[in-house]
Amino acid sequence: MKRTIKFNLFPKKVGGVLVECRPIRMRVCYAGYRVDFRVGYSIEPEKWNEEEGRVISNTKNRFRQTAGEINKAITACEEQIEAIFTRFELLEKRVPTPAELKTAFDEATGKRTPATEAEESGQPFYKAYAEFMETMGRLNDWTKATYTKFNSLRKHLEAFNKNLTFDEINEVTLQKFITSLHKADLRNTTISKNMSFLRWFLRWAHHKGYNPSNVHETFKPKFKGADGNAKEIIYLEWEELFNLYSFKFPPSRSSLEAVRDVFCFCCFTGLRYSDVAKLRRSDVKKDYISVVTQKTVDGLIIELNKYSRAILKKYENIGLPNDKALPVISNVKMNEHLKVMGEMAGIDEPTRVVYFKGNVRHEEVLPKYALLTTHCGRRTFIINALRLGVPAEVIMKWTGHSDYKAMKPYIKIVDKLKVAEMDKFNKFPIPRKKGK
Known part of the structure; x- marks a missing residue:
């Protein structure tokens, strides 16, 4: 459902009266309709950035309301409208009328109680x-x-x-x-x-x-293999990650470079796809990124390392829509491209996949690139952080995990790797004594 959402100021005169502090308007254009909404705030024209559709930072309106407060309300209005369109797309599978759009917006913002x-x-x-x-x-x-x-x-x-x-x-x-x-x-x-x-x-x-x-x-039935114990956690080994991070794509597949960069950013920060997709430049600070997660609504501070910082710097002067920090495409398309670029980069280690249908156990062995998804970036970050010796409590602060239950599968993998590494001592040849 194609639409444009723009924010600007109402005309200088409202009801024939000249207004110095002008109300902010959200204008939504779609399917030949044009619908205007009031954001609920006003601002003087000289404090308004017409190009960005936001109040200029570090200013206040005549009611002492700050730019931060007003811009937050503008963003909330935009997100509400997008959510309404999404519901009509997925639930109703049709275009809303202007009246329906206004009613849904009023309900979402508490101006009207729904009578379903x-x-x-x-x-x-x-x-x-x-x-x-x-x-x-x-x-x-x-x-x-x-x-x-x-x-x-x-x-x-x-x-x-x-x-x-x-x-x-x-x-x-x-x-x-x-x-x-x-x-x-x-x-x-x-x-x-x-x-x-x-x-x-x-x-x-x-x-x-x-x-x-x-x-x-x-009624709480048990499903064999659904407890996660049989599920293979797909992640990139440290060497695989850096092979992908530095991989040079041929000119004919240069579009994969941006997908690779976004995926590697998740591998170096632990962000979910939903959070990297809405990461804005205003969320990027000098030494960290500040995000409110979409899934759990947690406020997280994630420090930047030299790899995540380099990826952000690569795109800091490139114009991206909605002031986004990275060129993120749809999750479906990104998952498709990940498999292609994984194959090109040689991420083809045979990987076993076990699943159950009823009581029947099924097992498949596939090259790792065929199993790559955006969520593998988050898993890669957690496992490599554990292997580097970062305490689980610190990792949970970055990822937003609230308890150890969700971390147990990752810790189990690292424990197995530690056993394998220690076993190398057992296989190391014993030197012969001199003279023997």
């Missing part, structure tokens, strides 16, 4: 599901990937029973639903995630009074 179809019609199961996605998506600032996952779950539910009601939700029904997922040839890890999403929805519906059952609290 689901509330008005006695809460049919799927209308409640739509309300859950709309409400939780807004409150938790879901990404497109999260909307896609919940849309996928809905399709599986509808394939199972398109007339499903809350009265039918019990352990027998849920077990039959799991059986239908097995028949759809899904891996146990995927089924386990879908069931955790479904329990989240049922718990929400129970608190809202729509779902009379508490089966979401009592």
Whole structure:
């Protein structure tokens, strides 16, 4: 859904009256429509940067509101509009009318309380599901990937029973639903995630009074291989990382260089794709980057090393949209390019992948480049940091992990590597004594 979002000031006269401190306007253009919104702040024209659509730093308006406060509100408005378009793209699969866009924006900013179809019609199961996605998506600032996952779950539910009601939700029904997922040839890890999403929805519906059952609290099936113990953590060894970092792409594939740089930046900082994608130049300080993570909304300070600093410097004078610090493309495209550049750079170590479908164990051996994704950058950072002797507590401050549970798989890998390294002493030849 193509659109442009620009911020400027309302005309000098409002209602025929000359205004010195002019209201800030957000103008959204899409599908032949032009819709204006008030940001809720005003500023004098001489303190406004028309090109950037922001208030000039270190200034205040006549109400003593700072540039930082106003610019933060502008960014929040932009993010709300983008989230609304995303919901219409993924949930409604259509273009919103200007009235719908204004209503959704007012609801998102607290100017209007939503009265949903689901509330008005006695809460049919799927209308409640739509309300859950709309409400939780807004409150938790879901990404497109999260909307896609919940849309996928809905399709599986509808394939199972398109007339499903809350009265039918019990352990027998849920077990039959799991059986239908097995028949759809899904891996146990995927089924386990879908069931955790479904329990989240049922718990929400129970608190809202729509779902009379508490089966979401009592029904907790086990899925073989879904606990993460059998899952191979894909990461780059230190040598592989530096081979990729310094790799010279041929002129015909020069576009891969930017993808490589963004991926390596994640390898040297531990950032998720969602966070590097929204990293702005204003987030980059002299010796560190300051980010609020999209997934967990944690405020993180991540110190820069010479490699991450060099990558940022490479793009500091290149014009990028929305003042972004790095040339990040879509996650899907980046994952595709990672596999290509990994193969070109010789990252082809045979890697075993184990997964379960029901009780059947499956095993595949693939070259490592075929398994590369953006999240491998974060894993690479954690494992190499542990191998370098950085305390886990420090790494958790950089990555935002709140407890050791998520760190255990990485620590286990490093412990295995330590055992292998120590075993080299056992294989070292014993020198012969002189004269013997």
